[in-house]
Amino acid sequence: xxxxxxxxxxxxxxxxxxxxxxxxxxxxxxxxxxxxxxxxxxxxxxxxxxxxxxxxxxxxxxxxxxxxxxxxxxxxxxxxxxxxxxxxxxxxxxxxxxxxxxxxxxxxxxxxxxxxxxxxxxxxxxxxxxxxxxxx
Amino acid sequence: xxxxxxxxxxxxxxxxxxxxxxxxxxxxxxxxxxxxxxxxxxxxxxxxxxxxxxxxxxxxxxxxxxxxxxxxxxxxxxxxxxxxxxxxxxxxxxxxxxxxxxxxxx
Numbered sequence: 614x615x616x617x618x619x620x621x622x623x624x625x626x627x628x629x630x631x632x633x634x635x636x637x638x639x640x641x642x643x644x645x646x647x648x649x650x651x652x653x654x655x656x657x658x659x660x661x662x663x664x665x666x667x668x669x670x671x672x673x674x675x676x677x678x679x680x681x682x683x684x685x686x687x688x689x690x691x692x693x694x695x696x697x698x699x700x701x702x703x704x705x706x707x708x709x710x711x712x713x714x715x716x717x718x719x720x721x722x723x724x725x726x727x728x729x730x731x732x733x734x735x736x737x738x739x740x741x742x743x744x745x746x747x748x749x
Numbered sequence: 750x751x752x753x754x755x756x757x758x759x760x761x762x763x764x765x766x767x768x769x770x771x772x773x774x775x776x777x778x779x780x781x782x783x784x785x786x787x788x789x790x791x792x793x794x795x796x797x798x799x800x801x802x803x804x805x806x807x808x809x810x811x812x813x814x815x816x817x818x819x820x821x822x823x824x825x826x827x828x829x830x831x832x833x834x835x836x837x838x839x840x841x842x843x844x845x846x847x848x849x850x851x852x853x854x855x
Contacts, residue, residue: 626773648801648832651769655803659772720840721804727839 614678621661621673621692629675630654633688636677640684642749649728650686653745656721657690665694665741680746685730689744697741698734753781760790760822767798770806779809790822797828797851802836814846823847 617632619625633654637647654675661673671693678687699722726732729745736742754765762785766778782792792813802810814824825847829837834850837843 623773626771645832652801652803655771720807724804724839
């Protein structure tokens, strides 16, 4: 298990993505999957930056685990902010609507749900823990 | 995302972004783009050097498409790689914006 703790700020999205990509490279992850994971990292870390600590900031940890047979990467995003389960929000599929009628929110999480094998949330010891899994 | 090149001719703005259009970089691209939009009715964005796009980038594209539509034009994307096409298809973007795949060379 590898992990990286940074302050939950926009400028840390780059370093966190590089950290995850280093782990993926060791698993000979195909580019197509690497890009889907990078987008998920962007969306989920970005949500922590925007919402976890209100107008302030705090720490965010990104943890990478690997499972064998089948080879899977498990990435957890941990923050100590306000308890919030993003998966509890009702998501309406609006992808069939014309551009003008689309609501702006919810798109990121929708993309993550569609591209990852699964996504789960738990609140434990004062921490929001959002976990994604993806077969390589 | 690194420096973006802009070319404007007869109301058509050509944009050449590079790298990632993500949560961190998209707001800067949007601000920069808006400085070039006077008299522009159509935007052509060359995606040859774009690695990937997240919802932050999609929102910028959606807003540009709406603005150009109001001006009687539109937004089109060229040289889009397959990984990004897959993301577009997932969120129904292919019906919203004109997209030319990377293999369809001019």
